[in-house]
Amino acid sequence: MAILAPVAVAAQSAPPLNAADAAPAIAVDPAVRSRADALIPVLAGKPGYATLFADSFKRAVPEARFGPLTQQLRTTLGEPRGIERFEPIGRWAATIVIGYDRGTATGHITLDPAAPHAIAGLLITGTAPRDDSAAKVQAEVAALPGTAQIGVYALDGSTPAPVFETRGDGPGPLGSAFKLWVLAEAARQVAAGTLRWDQVVPVGTPSLPSGVLQSWPAGSPVTVQTLATLMISISDNTATDTLLTLLGRDRVDATAATFGAIGPVLTTREAFVIKSDPALVAAWSKGDAAQRRALLAAQASRIAGTALDPMMFSAGPLANDSVEWFARPRDMARLLAALKEAGPIVRGILSINHGVDPVTAARFDYVGFKGGSEPGVIALNLLARTKAGRWYAVSGSWHRPDAAVNEAKFLPLVTRALTLMTEGR
Structure with a gap:
């Protein structure tokens, strides 16, 4: 059975569902957290899509599609405010919880290992309201x-x-x-x-x-x-x-x-x-x-x-x-x-x-x-x-x-x- 998400913004597959069980073999690269933080204003509708995402992602999820998907999140949850939880999965990926005004969105972020380490994959796997x-x-x-x-x-x-x-x-x-x-x-x-x-x-x-x-x-x-x-x-x-x-x-x-x-x-x-x-x-x-x-x-x-x-x-x-x-x-x-x-x-x-x-x-x-x-x-x-x-x-x-x-x-x-x-x- 395929497990999908309320809003799937993805250019590559998410990590395995049980990835949290295993400690990463090597430390996460600091670029992963940096790119996750840089994602917040882009999710808010501000400029940055062109430089933040890898070409492979942009081909799979063009900006004309990305914008309405992020707007859907804002309509449901309010404005994005920051990364509330960050859990590495290997060197170039992490599970993140993005804080919004009225709730949270959980997702996976994956970076291109080649500099400048643009975001190659982003998958929102679930949302939840605050005070649920x-x-x-x-x-x-x-x-x-x-x-x-x-x-x-x-x-x-x-x-x-x-x-x-x-x-x-x-x-x-x-x-x-x-x-x-x-x-x-x-x-x-x-x-x-x-x-x-x-x-x-x-x-x-x-x-x-x-x-x-x-x-x-x-x-x-x-x-x-x-x-x-x-x-x-x-x-x-x-x-x-x-x-x-x-x-x-x-x-x-x-x-x-x-x-x-x-x-x-x-x-x-x-x-x-x-x-x-x-x-x-x-x-x-x-x-x-x-x-x-x-x-x-x-x-x-x-x-x-x-x-x-x-x-x-x-x-x-x-x-x-x-x-x-x-x-x-x-x-x-x-x-x-x-x-x-x-x-x-x-x-x-x-x-x-x-x-x-x-x-x-x-x-x-x-x-x-x-x-x-x-x-x-x-x-x-x-x-x-x-x-x-x-x-x-x-x-x-x-x-x-x-x-x-x-x-x-x-x-x-x-x-x-x-x-x-x-x-x-």
């Missing part, structure tokens, strides 16, 4: 078109306790976040001694990206832990299908059911094949669980042999209100609480991709993440431990069957909800 509150986040979520949900839950006791939630008791589509069910069943089987993390298995039938295993040679040997790691960290669909098949659909269904799911749990290939055929969509939509299992059995050879179309989602949402995986935010919080207790390997897998920017991640002792998206769906699930040692789960989703959703608008809302947990807790 749960009520503000909830109001913004409730105002989104379609159906949007969010819940923040304290994991201190045996049952997640809502800190605040909006539509937390209604099921929403998960996209790739269903892979947390598969991870939970893998962890259960390892704990039961019927599976080992280092067990070697062949890669199964390829699915569509995201991921990398779909292009590996058929039957390539991988470990169970490798499959789980790729499934969660880069949302590898082929890894997911291979692992789900290894674990057994009935057992994955049973685990998913304990966290509010109604089976059968589709593999990604099954979902893609069904979504691509209106007749199968109709049959799936009107069927109960038993009828859906019968449909999968009857279509097994077709599902295995169909050539998947990588452009199948190019026209917009496809049956995302029926051929999907569904759960309530409350149930996702219970699932995250169970995964928290599943051991260091599971927690490590969840934390490879933090799902939030490095500055936000650095406010916590631990952040684990799994999201999901497709046209018309975004789902974000975070497990976090504060510096004070308290655990929280944040689960949010936004769904429209008729149009795309703006991932760049939803991620900051979930990030803000998570950040609120560090204030006085």
Whole structure:
């Protein structure tokens, strides 16, 4: 899943989402801070664009485009006042928090290593108002078109306790976040001694990206832990299908059911094949669980042999209100609480991709993440431990069957909800 931003001003890729975990190998060059400070008046609409940015940036983001983007930030947040936080990432890059009158903008800045060290990359990854509150986040979520949900839950006791939630008791589509069910069943089987993390298995039938295993040679040997790691960290669909098949659909269904799911749990290939055929969509939509299992059995050879179309989602949402995986935010919080207790390997897998920017991640002792998206769906699930040692789960989703959703608008809302947990807790 791609993580975007409310305003993306970029000429090159942002650093990895978990870059804050590793200390830079060498000290940051002073030019990075100098250029970050020089960025403030340019963000305010003053001259300087021509000399501050590298030619590569100016080709990717011409001044005619840059100006309206920075104006959008000023309209939302007021005037920029300075760099409030500066965290180096290697010698020529840093994560910065830019202070505005009414809020902050978090971003990544990257310099050209060649003199005069102009800014080659700038990516705004999130914004937040000053004096933020749960009520503000909830109001913004409730105002989104379609159906949007969010819940923040304290994991201190045996049952997640809502800190605040909006539509937390209604099921929403998960996209790739269903892979947390598969991870939970893998962890259960390892704990039961019927599976080992280092067990070697062949890669199964390829699915569509995201991921990398779909292009590996058929039957390539991988470990169970490798499959789980790729499934969660880069949302590898082929890894997911291979692992789900290894674990057994009935057992994955049973685990998913304990966290509010109604089976059968589709593999990604099954979902893609069904979504691509209106007749199968109709049959799936009107069927109960038993009828859906019968449909999968009857279509097994077709599902295995169909050539998947990588452009199948190019026209917009496809049956995302029926051929999907569904759960309530409350149930996702219970699932995250169970995964928290599943051991260091599971927690490590969840934390490879933090799902939030490095500055936000650095406010916590631990952040684990799994999201999901497709046209018309975004789902974000975070497990976090504060510096004070308290655990929280944040689960949010936004769904429209008729149009795309703006991932760049939803991620900051979930990030803000998570950040609120560090204030006085």
